[in-house]
Amino acid sequence: MTSGSAVARLASAALLVLLLFPIFWMLSSSVTPESRLFEARPLLPAALSFAHYRALFDERDFLIPLGNSLVVAAMTTAVVLPVAALCAYALARLRFRGRGLLLALILAVSMFPQISIVPPLYLILRELRLLDTYPGLVLPYVTFSAPLAVWLLTGFFRQLPAELEQAAMVDGASRLRALRDVVVPLAAPGVATAAILTFLYCWNEFLFALSFTLSPDRYTVPVAVTLFRGRYQVPWGQVLAATVVATIPVALLVVAVQRRIVAGLTAGASKG
């Protein structure tokens, strides 16, 4: 073992500790009774208390915002991916006037400060009677997360050799069929990344969710957790327990999709 790699190992270990400590602290705090939360406590909790978690599901009905977040994020991802794939394919492969400008405009959409379009969006959604509904959140989420997905997929599609799709077309596939059978499977790592990022965007989004949902039945996780705070106190134990619960689906998703990414990478290229 050379000293260089030892230093590298030490550095990555230090980075890992730095990154994981807040998560560990979140976990350990969520199982600490409220009364002891603000004491100087040892690194490892002396006794486990699941009171916060119980309160979360018994008093707060945390399953409702959890379900809302899942539905909204899943719906958005399901809409964004096919739309972004089609759009990205056109931008990557087809020659048409104003392609560069269009790509820049798509990116510009996601550059607006969100707060600046909350009022107009609110009015539009009210007219469409979509306030406090799932589509009322999915629509703005699609608008804001699609540009990133389009950019990401455009890059991935461009890297694929055009001859592969051309081979599919000579074989008898239409452009759309070639996109489905050849381009998307080969860009699987890119598609998976786009899916994760879109899902995460929706899962974490706060401002739109706060503005366009009105009843607790429609709150998403970030909104619900924020509104835990009472007038005189913040139930930190429950907030931390809620964040732990909210992290689990995302962690599962990333782990699940990551396997796919690795599987996609083992596929060979066309030339030896």
Add this chain to the structure above:
Amino acid sequence: MAAIRIDGVAKTYPNGHVAIRPLDLAIDAGEFLVLVGPSGCGKSTLLRLLAGLETPTSGRIAIGGVDVTGLPPQARDLAMVFQSYALYPHMSVRGNLAYGLQVRRTDPQVVTRRVAAVAAALDLGDLLDRRPAQLSGGERQRVALGRAMVRQPKAFLLDEPLSNLDPALRAQARAELRRLHRALAVTMVYVTHDQEEAMTLGGRVAVLRDGAIEQVAPPLDVYAEPVNTFVARFIGAPPMNLVPAALLAIDAAPGLLAGVRPQDVALVTSGSLRATVDFVEPRGHDSVVHLRLDSPAADPFLAVVAGAAPPPPGSQVFVRIAPDRLHLFDGRYGVRMKR
């Protein structure tokens, strides 16, 4: 199997690059036509125009009597073997072979049968469950051919399919390709930059330069009577010698170029045309002798000498050329002159 007609097809890219000048070409059903030329001559573009992967700027293309100019690739019922093979990396060999049939909604039993038949014909039986990444270059090339064969298309388009193989494998694949063409009797259009491949494979050879066809004829005719100096030097190896006709003491109109193939040059001990041996490339059964003529310009001149005893570098030799082996070209445009 179908005839292909190209009428006045031209291709200019949006950036102004002229890839194909208006050209006509008729390819008979079942013919093996080779498009040959240096890189950038438009031969691959012409093939892609046939496949429908590019749209011509003007002109019409008909396959089997049907005008396909406006049809996309999938409606032309052709098969193409790409230089990179373009095998689908995420599918097994079986999947690669079957894809063209599956897309066309062929009965699964028929697909299985045809894939098995092609795999047997190309000796791919043991590889059917492998991915392209797990195959050698020669195996990939066979899968690419198999993918084209399985559908029994109207014509095969082959874009330098042998250029990624090592030389020994290439000669073998060339022989297999000839055998395949005879067995299938299908129209084949084959693109290569290798004149040797063109000579050995083609029923007819079309020599391209700068997006225009210079000559279309059976390979031996192109070799024996090249229409201009470009074709003369491109076909045949080593390339034909071209020197001012006056140097060879031929009574012809001034300004003509005389061409003679290195194989038609004899080195003798006396004569009228003296030369110095520059260096020698032995090739085993013969040697390529690089000469400098005793002329004001010291023109380079090649001779192929049989046997194992070529003249040593620096020695003086005399060049003799049989008059009936001379080609005469116009000095200005390089066009072949009648003799």
